[in-house]
Amino acid sequence: MTGAGTRDALEHVSDPSPAKPAKPQRAVLATVPSDSHMWNLVFLELLLKERGIEVTNLGACTPVELVVDTCLAERPDVLVISSVNGHGHIGGTRLIKALREHPELKDMPAVIGGKLGTLGVCNSTFVEPLREAGYSAVFIEADGLDPFKQFLERPRELVA
Numbered sequence: 534m535t536g537a538g539t540r541d542a543l544e545h546v547s548d549p550s551p552a553k554p555a556k557p558q559r560a561v562l563a564t565v566p567s568d569s570h571m572w573n574l575v576f577l578e579l580l581l582k583e584r585g586i587e588v589t590n591l592g593a594c595t596p597v598e599l600v601v602d603t604c605l606a607e608r609p610d611v612l613v614i615s616s617v618n619g620h621g622h623i624g625g626t627r628l629i630k631a632l633r634e635h636p637e638l639k640d641m642p643a644v645i646g647g648k649l650g651t652l653g654v655c656n657s658t659f660v661e662p663l664r665e666a667g668y669s670a671v672f673i674e675a676d677g678l679d680p681f682k683q684f685l686e687r688p689r690e691l692v693a
């Protein structure tokens with residue numbers, strides 16, 4: 534490689550592209566311990582993979598300890614929690630509190646979505662409490678998938 538080539542390469546490395554937040558490369562996908570539904574997880578795994586994101590899908594009825602331990606070991610760019618059985622707001626709150634107790638996971642983007650209660654469109658009532666409990670973003674089914682897709686394009690921007 535010529536000197537100029539080396540310099541160009543180094544400049545490229547030290548010059549981060551202007552204000553473009555990194556897209557997630559690796560995700561951990563899980564649900565809450567009470568939730569045995571699986572197709573939501575399959576659907577989300579495919580949606581993430583379609584975007585080039587590597588997924589560790591922990592499957593249905595995920596124990597909280599498994600989610601925390603996997604996040605500690607893998608340090609994913611984003612944790613995605615999906616729940617549809619109506620208890621997501623309860624299990625999801627327990628889960629995020631356990632996760633945020635670990636200083637290493639304090640700033641890791643973590644989102645939850647699906648049918649988070651049994652109130653239909655009024656499940657929006659759970660959004661703020663779940664954010665306060667520690668989620669970076671909360672997606673309710675009534676809003677469709679576009680907000681989540683946008684989040685995946687610029688997660689840090691929306692979390693900040």
Ligand code: B12
Nearest residue numbers: 568569570571572573576615618619646647648651672681
């Ligand atoms: C199949 C099914 C089952 C199967 C599950 C089989 C399996 N292994 O997956 C069985 C029969 C086991 C089952 C059991 C129960 N089920 Co069920 N089940 C369904 C059903 C018919 C389809 C779910 C499905 O597979 N959908 C396909 C997937 C791809 O879509 P989805 O789950 O809706 O997820 C979408 C969105 O919510 C969103 N999404 C989901 N998660 C996330 C996360 C993020 C981050 C984002 C952005 C988006 C997102 O994306 C998906 C695509 O749009 C629904 C009714 C329905 N038509 O939706 C009820 C339903 C989910 N079940 C329900 C209930 C109540 C139960 C039971 C409690 C029933 C009972 N009394 O025993 C148990 C719960 C068991 C448990 N411990 O969790 C309710 C939940 C009520 C609520 N939340 O308001 C529903 C809605 C039926 C109803 N209308 O009452 N169920």
